[in-house]
Amino acid sequence: MKIPKLTKTDIIAVAALVIFVVIMAMPIYFPATDCEVARPGYECETAKNVMIEHCEYWGEFECDTSADNSLPQVEWYLENLCDIAKTHESLDCANLKLACNQVSGKQICPGV
Structure with a gap:
């Protein structure tokens, strides 16, 4: 051939x-x-900014996951965002309340 x-x-x-x-x-x-986190419409965002948004939502319930049915999902998402964001920030992902306060620079979660 x-x-x-x-x-x-x-x-x-x-x-x-x-x-x-x-x-x-x-x-x-x-x-x-x-572009660490994809938003709807293929928009890129940093993990830090998305984490701050979710921490502020969680903070509306004083970071008490049992206060609303949606909060376990928010807490799970915060854990994953923390793992991504800690490559740039020095975050303690074992304590999400402290991590929220660290990443936002303000007292979102009380009692930490």
Whole structure:
């Protein structure tokens, strides 16, 4: 079996395919800066900002997870956000109330 010789059109098609693959792979290897958390609509946000928002919501209930049915989910999400945010901030993720106070720079959760 003989391999056919590549024509000029074949070479152009292969080059175009390689360029297409490289362009499509760029976001994987060069992620957007400060895009740690994806928001609806593919908006990027830092983990710190999203964590502050969730801490403020949690703080409306004095950081008492049993005060509302949605708060266990908020606490779970805060744990995951804390793991992401602690790469930039020195947060104590073992104590989420303290971590909320640290990341926000204010007393959101009382009694810490």
